Amino acid sequence: MRDIQKDIRSLKTLSTIPVVMKRLLETINDENSSFVDLSEIIQHDQSLSERVVAIANAPYFWHSGLINNLEQATLLLGYDLVRSIAISISVFDLLGKDEAKRMRELWAHSYEVGLIAGLLCDKVPVTSGAVCFLGGLLHDIGRVVFYTLYAPEYRAIMFDKAVTEKETGLFDADHSAAGGWFLEYSLFPEEIIFAVRYHHSLKGCERHKGIAVTVHLAEALSSVLTPGKEADGVWNEDKESLFYRNGLKKEDIEAIGLIVRQETPFIDNFFEM
Numbered sequence: 001m002r003d004i005q006k007d008i009r010s011l012k013t014l015s016t017i018p019v020v021m022k023r024l025l026e027t028i029n030d031e032n033s034s035f036v037d038l039s040e041i042i043q044h045d046q047s048l049s050e051r052v053v054a055i056a057n058a059p060y061f062w063h064s065g066l067i068n069n070l071e072q073a074t075l076l077l078g079y080d081l082v083r084s085i086a087i088s089i090s091v092f093d094l095l096g097k098d099e100a101k102r103m104r105e106l107w108a109h110s111y112e113v114g115l116i117a118g119l120l121c122d123k124v125p126v127t128s129g130a131v132c133f134l135g136g137l138l139h140d141i142g143r144v145v146f147y148t149l150y151a152p153e154y155r156a157i158m159f160d161k162a163v164t165e166k167e168t169g170l171f172d173a174d175h176s177a178a179g180g181w182f183l184e185y186s187l188f189p190e191e192i193i194f195a196v197r198y199h200h201s202l203k204g205c206e207r208h209k210g211i212a213v214t215v216h217l218a219e220a221l222s223s224v225l226t227p228g229k230e231a232d233g234v235w236n237e238d239k240e241s242l243f244y245r246n247g248l249k250k251e252d253i254e255a256i257g258l259i260v261r262q263e264t265p266f267i268d269n270f271f272e273m
C-alpha cells in the first residue's frame, strides 16, 4: 500500500532533487540562517537568481525595474518572501525539461492565481498582500509534487478536467492535500499551508480563513479571467455569493481582469529566462 505522506516527507532526500532546492529547504529548518546564506545559495544558480529578481520586479510589487539584485529584492520584499519565491521557482523546476511546455502553463496559471489573490487582498486585507500572492503562487504545488513522485501514472491525469477526482481515485488524496503536506513538512508559514490545503474546498478550514477564502476565490476567478487547460478552478453561484459576502464588488472583477491582462507579457517573458 502506498504511503503518500511518507513519500512526500522523503522528497527532500530524493537524489533527483537539485542541490540548490535541498539547501533552500534546509534554511527553513535552520533558525540561524541569514540573508547571507540565502543569497549565497540562490546566487549559485544563475537562472534561479535572475528569476527571483524578475519576480521582485513584477508589476504586482510596484517596484518594476528598480530591483537589480538579490540584496535589493530582500530589502524591498523581505527575507521570508524572497526565500519562499526561490523555493516556489525551484519546485516548479522539478517538472523538468520533458514537461517544459506543461510546466510553463502550470506556472502561468499559478502566477495568475497568485496575482489575483494579491489583488483581492488589496481590496479586502486579510493578511499581507505578499503572503496572499505567495499562497496563490503555490496553490497547485501538489500537482508538481505528484508529478515528481509518480510521473508515469500522474502524467495521464495531471491536466484532466476532473483532476481532483482522478487524483483521489489514484492516490486517495488530491493535490490540495499533497501540497499542504509538502509545505507543512517544509515548514512553510501556517497561513500558506492552509491556503493551499483548502484552495478547492473550504470544508474543514478552521484557521486562516481570510487567506484560504482569498486563494479559493482567486483560483475560481482565474477560470473566468484567464481560462486555460491548467485552470482547475470553477466559478459558480456559490463562489459568486462568497465573493459578495466578503465585501467585494462586480467592478472589482473587471479591475482585476484588466491588471491581469496587463501582466500577461511579464508572465510569458518569465519563461524565456
Ligand SMILES: [Fe+2]
Residues within 6 Å of the ligand: 139, 140, 175, 199, 200, 232
Ligand atoms: Fe488546484
Ligand SMILES: [Fe+2]
Residues within 6 Å of the ligand: 109, 113, 139, 140, 219, 230, 231, 232, 233
Ligand atoms: Fe489551480
